[in-house]
Amino acid sequence: MRYALLCYNDESMTSAWTEEEDAIVMARLGKVHEKYEKEFGPVARLMPTTTATTYRKEAKVLTDGPYAETKEQLLGFYVIDVRGLERALEIVRDLSEANPGGAYEIRPIMLFSPGHGDG
């Protein structure tokens, strides 16, 4: 079963981390990633929402910033391939220990096409 783990956090918090604090969190996450290496597909950390551009389909306009102006923003995601929800939750608990604040949304994947360009 494939799931997307969507990482939400308050950007005013994460952007206030110093380089050192950021490195500490990343190092802790790195250990979790290693632990579940076999079940992990693509892992993506997104750039700050200030770099985002949103195309609004109905109005056909381009706006700056993320689509949803919520307090907690989508800041990254994982694609994992696991036995079931319980295992996904195990992973999420480990990730939460490493990365304080915010939430993980566990979202089953309906269609997954891994792409062909990256051999």
Next chain:
Amino acid sequence: MGELPEPAWIEARLVAARPRVLAALLRYFRDLERAEEAFQEACLRALSKWRENGPPRDAEAWLILVGRNLTLDHVRRASRLTELTDDAPNAERVDVEADYAERLDESHYRDDILRLLFTCCHPELPRTQQIALALRIVSGLPVARIARAFLIGERAMEQRITRAKARIAAAGLPFEAPGPVERGERLAAVATVVYLVFNEGYSAPQLESERAGLCEEGIRLARLLLRLFPGEPEMMGLLSLMLLQHSRRRARFDENGQIILLEKQDRSLWNRSMIDEALTMLDKAMLHRRPGPYQIQAAIAAMHARAERPEDTDWAEIEALYAALERHEPSPVVTLNRAVAVSKVQGPEAALALVETLAEPLGGYFYFHGLRGALLKQLGRAREAERAFTEAIGLAGSPAEAAHIREHLDELAAL
């Protein structure tokens, strides 16, 4: 949470919440001193309550509400000694829930935070006070840290901040919601102070020092502003510019704190992820087709970031960008920078001719004499070069600058 324990997390949360909470309290109380006290009290309460019960879902709203109510309690107690006037805010009269929602209205809080920052840019304040105030009020740095960053005593910094606050209080704060034109003007003034904060840190050779930390603070403030006003190309330009400059921080000084010039820097030490973010921001800004000084300066910095080796630098494009910057913001310093690009494209003779036209406005400027000396040296005019370098040393703003010129002089002596 391992190395990031709960109290540390709460403190980080409070730092992050500060601009928004303080800005809302400032609108409510219309008094900087009182707003700061209210924030302080709310933080103390948060430190004990959140540790017991965990943080609330909306930390900012919690802090605004608690800060305001605690302060109103004090006001009430104090006024019981005198008399309760009708217009004094009264805690019992306030419809807490309705107020709660109103306080967090999106459009409100944007202007609130802008006002808070704009407060620090009061035109009557000298720049040093503007920067100190922004760091104290918006960033919430303790006075002792700001004093260390400015290399002055804590008492002196305390006085500087107190004087600045008194001036602002006397001048009165603008509380009406700004129109679009005024909002633009405020943003521009605020951008200037943010860049000043960054520049204070940028000149510090000790990367771990308090002063160097001001770069990160400047970047944080720019991100904050951009989250509030995401469609402002100049703000994107400013953030991009700061990220590009900051990306080189580990390559800019040698182990003795001496400046390493751009072309001699180890480019593998440049921070790639900052550069990537900066280039993305700049791309986004360009889509607006409203160029301005920050975007152009960022574009210049981006030319360097894109060059894998110094010899790959597109100096002709950089010269064109400096010429564009001169049109937007004519200044002899910009022309001096263009002269550097001219020296790469057309050679030292053409550059020197341009530099000589700046003798009058820049006669007291370190970089003018430094560049003039370097060009003369390139042209083999050692005597004149020596004189120019000697002049530069006399005007150096830091030991690192002086040491850099001395290297030139040593090279001349070795010829």
